[in-house]
Amino acid sequence: MKNKIALLKRHPKYKTFIHWGKLISITGSAQLVVQAVGFACGILIIRLLPVHEYALYTITNTMLGTMTILSDGGISAGVMAQGGKVWQDKQKLGVVLATGLDLRRKFAIVSLLITVPILFYLLVHNEASILTATLIVIALIPAFYATLSDSLLGIVPKLHQNILPLQKNQVAVGLGRLFLTALTMFVFPWAFIAVLTAGIPRIWGNFQLKKIVYGITDKKQQPDKKVRNEILTLVKRIMPTSIYYCVSGQITIWLISIFGNTSSIAQLGALSRLGMILSLFSAIISTLIIPRFAKLATNRLLLLSRFILIMGILNLILSFIIVGAYLFPTQILWLLGNGYKGLDFELFLSVAGSCISLLGGIVFSIYTSRGWSLPPVFLIITNLLSVIVFASILDLSTLKGVMYLNIAVGLISLLQTSLFSVHKILKIKKV
Numbered sequence: 001m002k003n004k005i006a007l008l009k010r011h012p013k014y015k016t017f018i019h020w021g022k023l024i025s026i027t028g029s030a031q032l033v034v035q036a037v038g039f040a041c042g043i044l045i046i047r048l049l050p051v052h053e054y055a056l057y058t059i060t061n062t063m064l065g066t067m068t069i070l071s072d073g074g075i076s077a078g079v080m081a082q083g084g085k086v087w088q089d090k091q092k093l094g095v096v097l098a099t100g101l102d103l104r105r106k107f108a109i110v111s112l113l114i115t116v117p118i119l120f121y122l123l124v125h126n127e128a129s130i131l132t133a134t135l136i137v138i139a140l141i142p143a144f145y146a147t148l149s150d151s152l153l154g155i156v157p158k159l160h161q162n163i164l165p166l167q168k169n170q171v172a173v174g175l176g177r178l179f180l181t182a183l184t185m186f187v188f189p190w191a192f193i194a195v196l197t198a199g200i201p202r203i204w205g206n207f208q209l210k211k212i213v214y215g216i217t218d219k220k221q222q223p224d225k226k227v228r229n230e231i232l233t234l235v236k237r238i239m240p241t242s243i244y245y246c247v248s249g250q251i252t253i254w255l256i257s258i259f260g261n262t263s264s265i266a267q268l269g270a271l272s273r274l275g276m277i278l279s280l281f282s283a284i285i286s287t288l289i290i291p292r293f294a295k296l297a298t299n300r301l302l303l304l305s306r307f308i309l310i311m312g313i314l315n316l317i318l319s320f321i322i323v324g325a326y327l328f329p330t331q332i333l334w335l336l337g338n339g340y341k342g343l344d345f346e347l348f349l350s351v352a353g354s355c356i357s358l359l360g361g362i363v364f365s366i367y368t369s370r371g372w373s374l375p376p377v378f379l380i381i382t383n384l385l386s387v388i389v390f391a392s393i394l395d396l397s398t399l400k401g402v403m404y405l406n407i408a409v410g411l412i413s414l415l416q417t418s419l420f421s422v423h424k425i426l427k428i429k430k431v
Helices: 001-007 013-050 051-072 077-086 090-125 130-153 155-159 163-185 192-214 225-248 251-259 262-296 300-327 329-336 344-368 376-393 399-426
Strands: none
Touching: 001 262, 013 051, 013 163, 013 262, 013 300, 051 090, 051 130, 051 192, 051 262, 077 090, 077 130, 077 155, 077 163, 077 225, 077 262, 077 344, 090 130, 090 155, 130 192, 130 344, 155 163, 155 192, 163 262, 225 376, 251 262, 262 300, 262 344, 262 399, 300 344, 300 376, 300 399, 329 344, 329 399, 376 399
């Protein structure tokens, strides 16, 4: 037995296997805690908020996602791409980060001006009082403020693969949110309180994250014009696509908010909450895989093999999740409470749609991490045509109809981004 172990240790891939095993175990276990805590918060909110309040909460969370995408517009991808080139130089990485944060703040102002009036209208349209809508908008500010920097700050430890402090920070934020949610929801079952309890811990987490980041990179660096131009070059190519994803990625909520009712909104939001478990895979990929893919040498065979490996493993895992949702819907729906019984097939559609969206998002992150961008005109026209075609044949006033639309559009988008990634890799000249 000892001889076999000694032989195994001499294997050329042994150290690589052990290294990846440690990284995945650290990231996976931490993310398991983060997602479990987030899932517990979500279930607690679903069970304690009245259906109407949960519908307003769902609309608000959806708009927060849109605000975040608009305030980024490709800046994170630009910082990742530029940071991947200079990650070993403390000063240069500090310049890239400072430039990205400066751009993000400016984009945030525009994002607020666009999205706040739309959010206010949708809340009032779905029977929220003026006071309630105002309180929800105010409660959303802390969470939005935190998103302005946390995604950019997290790039630095990811590039350095300084994973453990990053994971500890995320766990602490998640536990803080769970504590505040449990403390308030039993007494104040209102949507704006649920939104506020999510934002406050993230602000605290950002202060702690800065301590981690500025131990690795130089805090004193100022935004640089050349780096800004490099990031903006990528932003100009990605921004139209990002704006489109603002709409298409949340199209189910928008459509059901306009054509459906608050009960359908709450059902869709509750079912989508179950898809949070998929965030575990997304977090592991974005933490461990995307930064490494960004740093890979420009080698066609290497990039293609890694891309196929990533997609193959993800497709296998997500297939098991979809089958599980189909076979055990009653047991899964029990978590949501009595208000959401009987949504067996809707659960299956929701999980399938979430898996497709996850794959599409990962492919998008993979190719943008290399500084590539899919021509926005082609992407948007193709997807808009698919929306128009499927919207004309589906009943968008029903939950099932909206979910079918989400799956169809998601599949077309996934096919486009995957083919584009392979095309860009194959265009690389052989060395």
